[in-house]
């Protein structure tokens with residue numbers, strides 16, 4: 001029988017993903033699952049050799065990585081309570097691609113994401129990470145909207 005033994009949740013430190021995370025944690029506890037918490041650093045436009053000196057670009061990347069690590073540490077220390085069956089991952093790239101990659105690599109049986117549920121022009125301009133993941137994932141995906149947005 002299938003079970004949710006490995007749950008992947010992707011967080012961007014927004015109110016939406018905080019809210020979805022509560023469901024991911026509850027499900028991990030209920031299903032006795034391992035929880036992977038992924039954050040993707042949106043790849044900055046590669047300006048190397050253009051008008052940003054090489055050294056400052058490297059420095060910028062390092063600072064962004066350090067900032068992401070600190071945010072993840074703070075997130076885990078405030079949100080996980082006494083839940084210990086988790087691991088974290090921070091990678092750079094395009095969020096939906098990295099979420100799919102991590103789901104495959106970790107053998108996730110469920111992906112939990114927040115979503116803004118954008119429609120119309122907003123959807124056209126900003127797109128939807130959650131929608132792209134739903135389209136490409138090979139395992140079930142749970143998307144959760146903030147109640148105020150419904």
Ligand code: AMP
Nearest residue numbers: 010011012017040114115116128129130
């Ligand atoms: P949407 O509002 O449909 O674009 O989906 C937003 C959701 O995608 C967030 O609540 C997160 O679960 C996930 N997400 C978006 N950006 C990132 C990111 N940079 N790192 C990890 N997860 C992300």
